Amino acid sequence: MPTLGSLLLSSTKPRRLRDWYVAVFEVHAERTPDDAYDVLGFGSDPAHRFWVMIDSRDDVGDANPEPGRFLLNIEVDDAEATARAVDAAGGRWLAPLENRDGSLFGTAIDPDGNYIQLIQLSDQARAEMEG
Numbered sequence: 001m002p003t004l005g006s007l008l009l010s011s012t013k014p015r016r017l018r019d020w021y022v023a024v025f026e027v028h029a030e031r032t033p034d035d036a037y038d039v040l041g042f043g044s045d046p047a048h049r050f051w052v053m054i055d056s057r058d059d060v061g062d063a064n065p066e067p068g069r070f071l072l073n074i075e076v077d078d079a080e081a082t083a084r085a086v087d088a089a090g091g092r093w094l095a096p097l098e099n100r101d102g103s104l105f106g107t108a109i110d111p112d113g114n115y116i117q118l119i120q121l122s123d124q125a126r127a128e129m130e131g
Helices: 014-025 079-088 123-130
Strands: 006-011 029-031 037-042 050-056 071-075 092-100 103-109 115-120
Touching (some): 079 092, 079 115
Antiparallel strands (some): 029 037
16 A cells, blocks of 8 residues: 655755744754755654655746645644744745634645645544544
8 A cells, every 4th residue: 555655845945945844833854864855754653754855956936836736734733823833934824724613724825835734623523534
């Protein structure tokens, strides 16, 4: 069975992008041994982390021209605190945080124009998904 384990974000300003994700999500960033790109680990269980790699590329523009094509969904424990971190890091919002039947959703825009959907599922919604 295939496992989706990572995502590569390419940027003309990878350090700026890395710093934004570190500030907003309080994740640890590491450089690869060959110093090619940054690696951010999402998730508390080391065996089931999702890795976001941030790479410098010269074949991409400064901003994503079609950010709605791909959204990075990030589940958080405290969506309101994460939304404040987005604001503090200078992030913009496509859709501000809102309550949808007890779950919180909002779509932020990272410095490269990518859409990041913040999700805090209610206990009920999580149980329905797992059951």
